[in-house]
Amino acid sequence: MIIKKFQAETEAEAIIKAKDEMGSSAVVLNIKTIKHRGISRLFKKNYVEVTAAIEEPQHVTAPIPQLPKINVAVDNAYKSSGSYAMEPSANVIEEKLNSLQTMLENRMKSAEYTEKEEINKDVQESADESREENTNLKFIKLIYNQLIDNEVDEKYVNQIIGEIQTSLKKESTVDSILAAVYQKIILKIGQPKSIEMEEGKRKLVFFLGPTGVGKTTTIAKLASYFKLEKKLKVALITSDTFRIAAVEQLRTYAGILDVPLQVIYTIEEFNQAVETYKDYDLVLVDTAGRSHKNNEQCNEITHLVNDSRVDDNTVKEVYLVLSAATKYKDLIKINEAFNQVKNYNIIFTKLDETSCLGNILNMKLNTGVNISYVTSGQVVPDDISLLDPQKIARSLLGSNE
Ligand SMILES: Nc1nc2c(ncn2[C@@H]2O[C@H](COP(=O)(O)OP(=O)(O)OP(=O)(O)O)[C@@H](O)[C@H]2O)c(=O)[nH]1
Numbered sequence: 180m181i182i183k184k185f186q187a188e189t190e191a192e193a194i195i196k197a198k199d200e201m202g203s204s205a206v207v208l209n210i211k212t213i214k215h216r217g218i219s220r221l222f223k224k225n226y227v228e229v230t231a232a233i234e235e236p237q238h239v240t241a242p243i244p245q246l247p248k249i250n251v252a253v254d255n256a257y258k259s260s261g262s263y264a265m266e267p268s269a270n271v272i273e274e275k276l277n278s279l280q281t282m283l284e285n286r287m288k289s290a291e292y293t294e295k296e297e298i299n300k301d302v303q304e305s306a307d308e309s310r311e312e313n314t315n316l317k318f319i320k321l322i323y324n325q326l327i328d329n330e331v332d333e334k335y336v337n338q339i340i341g342e343i344q345t346s347l348k349k350e351s352t353v354d355s356i357l358a359a360v361y362q363k364i365i366l367k368i369g370q371p372k373s374i375e376m377e378e379g380k381r382k383l384v385f386f387l388g389p390t391g392v393g394k395t396t397t398i399a400k401l402a403s404y405f406k407l408e409k410k411l412k413v414a415l416i417t418s419d420t421f422r423i424a425a426v427e428q429l430r431t432y433a434g435i436l437d438v439p440l441q442v443i444y445t446i447e448e449f450n451q452a453v454e455t456y457k458d459y460d461l462v463l464v465d466t467a468g469r470s471h472k473n474n475e476q477c478n479e480i481t482h483l484v485n486d487s488r489v490d491d492n493t494v495k496e497v498y499l500v501l502s503a504a505t506k507y508k509d510l511i512k513i514n515e516a517f518n519q520v521k522n523y524n525i526i527f528t529k530l531d532e533t534s535c536l537g538n539i540l541n542m543k544l545n546t547g548v549n550i551s552y553v554t555s556g557q558v559v560p561d562d563i564s565l566l567d568p569q570k571i572a573r574s575l576l577g578s579n580e
């Protein structure tokens with residue numbers, strides 16, 4: 180991991196500097212306001228220091244040396260800051276990390292914490308090697324259990340713990356261990372992918388996935404955001420003619436938002452619908468929920484996504500919608516069922532229905548696919564935001580903010 184600090188007058192300028200130098204995959208680890216001390220504080224302005232990180236070059240695709248686009252957040256929490264969608268609005272990360280550390284330390288001290296908890300083999304071997312590092316090992320053990328409790332797959336927990344153990348020095352403290360794990364998780368989750376408009380291009384965005392995960396509701400949330408907040412011309416298409424109620428559900432949202440909706444039965448009708456929407460900026464496509472066990476149904480959707488026609492001014496984008504509450508084993512199978520679809524991203528829904536967010540990290544590491552939005556409730560349009568890697572990392576480490 181390469182970590183660098185960038186200073187500027189404002190948070191936004193410091194982030195631009197970081198992304199300019201380290202590439203768009205750089206992840207913000209910390210944001211701090213630096214106040215001058217002593218007499219110099221009378222003459223000098225305070226400034227902001229952003230700590231950013233990227234994985235070592237062999238682990239990442241080459242950073243794209245370009246300025247990040249300013250991206251108005253979908254997440255209400257970030258709107259007021261005028262900051263980037265994927266970065267927290269204020270200098271809260273350090274504070275949160277401190278409270279997380281206190282919580283973990285308290286738990287370590289608590290009587291409930293017993294030595295008989297299972298620990299991974301690597302950790303046990305290291306424990307035997309060095310008794311003096313007992314406190315650190317207990318702390319690592321605690322983090323290990325915490326991640327397992329949050330249903331991070333054991334393989335990835337071992338990977339994370341293994342990676343930080345090789346980089347830890349003898350004199351490491353619990354706070355440096357926690358910071359290392361926290362940073363690792365953020366880097367592994369990666370930068371979220373949002374729907375962004377490109378100059379002179381129209382976007383055709385497909386949503387697919389299992390039944391009942393929240394595809395239609397997510398489309399309604401995004402349609403509302405892009406129409407009302409971003410002032411884009413939005414149109415809807417649905418190929419979900421499987422259930423009458425499904426069309427009616429989307430028609431209701433289309434009516435409220437005053438956006439056109441076309442219902443299509445064949446790929447030819449789909450191509451025509453896309454053609455009639457040629458003056459629109461963003462076309463959102465709903466599809467019928469498909470069981471990953473039904474190959475024929477999944478192939479039908481794959482065919483629509485891959486083989487539908489678009490002109491040179493239209494960019495296709497695909498989102499596989501998954502519920503965060505689905506078992507990891509099933510998520511892998513669902514992903515496999517749709518893996519003939521080109522260049523898709525993942526949206527996780529129903530974060531409010533589970534207290535274990537390990538699947539987000541698991542799926543990122545299992546597929547390498549970008550995670551984009553997350554939804555955490557039924558309310559249209561509010562309950563959606565861009566994935567916040569810091570928030571997920573804190574949650575995986577036991578924070579319940
Ligand atoms: N708790 C919770 N419920 C959600 C969320 N997103 C959607 N829902 C609910 O999940 C149910 C199914 O949502 P839909 O949007 O119809 O799901 P779908 O994937 O389009 O379903 P099909 O078209 O039948 O495959 C509805 O009751 C939604 O209100 C979420 O983030 N959290």
Ligand SMILES: [Mg+2]
Pocket residue numbers: 394395396419425465466467468
């Ligand atoms: Mg639906």
